[in-house]
Amino acid sequence: MSGGNRAQSQFLRIFTSGGSDHHLWQNFYVNTSVTVSSKSYRYFPFNWLGTGESSAFGEQTIELSMPATSLAVSAFEAAFSSKHLCQLQTFEFDARLGVSTPQAGQTEIGSFLGFVSRMSSNFAELTVELGSTIAPVGAQIPSRTASNRLVGVPIQL
């Protein structure tokens, strides 16, 4: 069988942890909004090349690129500064069974959750890097150190 049966749609959710959704975008169903998991995703042509999982060591980041429209720039600037979470999901489905709306039986083949850790842009394209922000700020343990607020000015023996 050919691989032409496979189609992939990608969904991006920018939200506050435990709170509201700020942006819900998808990049497959052109110029239309579709509903997945009771959330309505509008069309926005972002590009996500892939993701990785690892038991080897190292930080994991992924990269998104998209047209540098004012909507995209303002959305990710807000996500950057307010530390919104970004959830990316890629679904695979059988293109033979229709590509006008998400299929009930589609399979999630990739997902990633992270913060906006880096952004760069030229006038036409915005590139956003998502990852966890565990390093380098706050990466040391024990995390608390003796400060004057916490323990006063310690005795000098």
Added chain:
Amino acid sequence: MTLRVADPLFLLSAQTGLSAGELRADAAVGNPDVERPQEALKTGEPIPIIFCRRTTANKGGVLVQPKMTEGSFANPILENTTNSGSGNQIKPNQRIRIKYLLVLGEGNIAQMQARDLFYGNDRRGTFNQAYDARAGTWNPGNAIDDHFTTVVTPDGNGVYDTSGASSLSNGQSLRAGSRVFYKDSDGTLHEFDYEENSFPAFCGTSGTYSELTTLSFEYEHTDNKASKADKTVSAFVREGLQVTRLVDSVSGASDNYADLVKYLFESNNRLSSDLIDTASLTIAAKFVNANGFYFNGAITDSQNLLDWLQKTSVHFLLRVSNSGGKFGLLPRLPYNTDFTIKTTQITPEFTFTEEHIVPGGFEAEYISLEDREPVCFQVQWRQQPEADFGLVRTVQVRYTNEAASGPFVDIDMSGYCTSEDHAVKVGTFRLAQRKFITHHLRLTVRERNYNNFLVIGDLVRVRLRRETSEGDVEFHDKVYEINRIDRSFGGVVRYDLTHFPIDTQGRSIIAREVADASGAGNIINVGRSTFDGDENSSTDTSTIGTATGGGGTIPPLADTSFDISTPAVTDIDTSFPDGENNPDDPLEEPLDGSVSGNPVVTGYTGTPTAGDTLSYAPGCTGAFIEWFKININTGVRTSIGSGIGATLAVTSALQQEGVQVVGVGRCPDPSSPDGYGAPIESDTVDVFDEIQDCPGGGDSGGQGTFTKVINVGTAYPASFTFTYTAYTIKDRFIISGAASLDTGFVSGSNVNVTVNKTSADPYITVTVQAPSQGTAWAYSVGCAS
């Protein structure tokens, strides 16, 4: 264009903790400093994390020496009243009164017990404990010598004028250089030596102690010789930092490494809870709990969290995982449903064959010699007596007859490991890895359905056929563990795999070695049951040490080393014993109705007859359906209707044609020119009863309309004999297809008609129209010649 650069495969050994990576040896961190001066906490110094829980099983807990932040010092003169038979006698006694405010650690630590607190080498003093507050009620400061009523300074000749001593009131004192004058409560003047001291002038200021556990210590020395803070406070912590345990969801102290990792992730909002893989942490918690890998220690030195995780997780047979952006932990060995190490046959999740791997998608990297040569792992752990300093012990783990004299590689777990079995299993694990794991693989495979369910830590089998020029056929057939998955949404998935050696029965060799490993279990006697008094006599003047040394008892070899048996023949890595059992990929399966289970034409029973309405839905809503009839002689399809959700009404005319029908559906696709996607065919439906072969083809019946297809052969030009019987009630016989005949409504019995074929096609269709009630009919068809 975006380039994706993968880490080189040869780095995987170091990245997954297979490399020993030791650069220098150092004293084990669990070695105690039993007698030392009290230390002060310095601004900017880390606040310790004390994580432990003493149970009967783990023999845990940890003895720590908390640092002080505030102090209070005074040397008041107190009166001792004695009576030797001649009345009361008062003797003044200058004492040293000390108070320490100590920071035990961050977080809420359970209330300490009086028996677990020490000053120097003994249980002394008064303690108090508080969380999120300052434990002491006293103020810091140095009140040394503040009790002197008068301090006399020498004149120009260095002479002290002590005449004022006689005018002292009861309870007042005067200091003149190195002499002290004191008038007791009976009015008697005493004179004694002044003792110099070196207590600090700056005694600290108070802080909020927010979310810290603090101790207050107060003690009064009975003599005035304690001239500085030369003894330290020690605390044996049985119940450390309180967390919500992953294993039982109970809040309290924990000795579970996964609980500690979760706490470190969450503390100070270091990592959003959305980015913590709680599911994998729970599995890890149950794994270490079931296998007796406990953490009882204090983290005092500042270090990078991820470096610390990488360094310590392997000592709990865990690895740090990062899946979908979430951090977690995964067991490094297969486990049973009760989370004990699995020593029975493992089950690969999937088998990769030539069918899956793209050309050039196989890359192997063998582990370097320095990571495979025999060594002796010297694992340091801590025998933790109750309420006492721990003893750092070592156990040497080596394979029999290997590395007898080194090289030695130290694994220092003395800071948190209080179980000899734990230490032995870790040493065995590291050693078995070096011995049996030979290589890594990088596979690049096609995007298929199975990629969706394979995750980090899964075991997979790689079975690839290898043909030599001599015609030999061999297989690369080994089991691997998935260490890294790189999904590029361009059609390929890359897996980085680590060799997972199995024996002839499909059991993990390393898991079996680890499960079998255990320590001797002997405990070294600390040599004391109380802490009173000195260990050495204060009057012993002999020199220490001798020229030849000697004395003492060398510990039994079994207490300090563990030899792993030479591997059995069955412990040699072999192919997986069972066949492959990969699931089907639904996206690779045809959707046509010819395949069982897919949507088919509906609207009829048995054979479609005139009046039936056929319908077909290919699996989506709003599909465009086109109906075709198929000439069974030529296979030529002719469209007979179409539309969105179109159905097909079966007519008598269609029935008499002896054709098949098929529906072709196309699901909506806005991206295609006409709005619909690729065609999906239904099953093919015969609009006739059956196909019969000549000679002997024929039928009989009563009222109704009946159609049969008969194969009369391909001879042409030729003819065949058609014999019919209609009895008295008239019926009509119609032949179409490869011949043509219409008898009209006729009666009679065994009427022979010679019918000429009109083509070389083999099939004719015989339709009998018998509309009258009570009628009966029969016919037979001969072969064409």
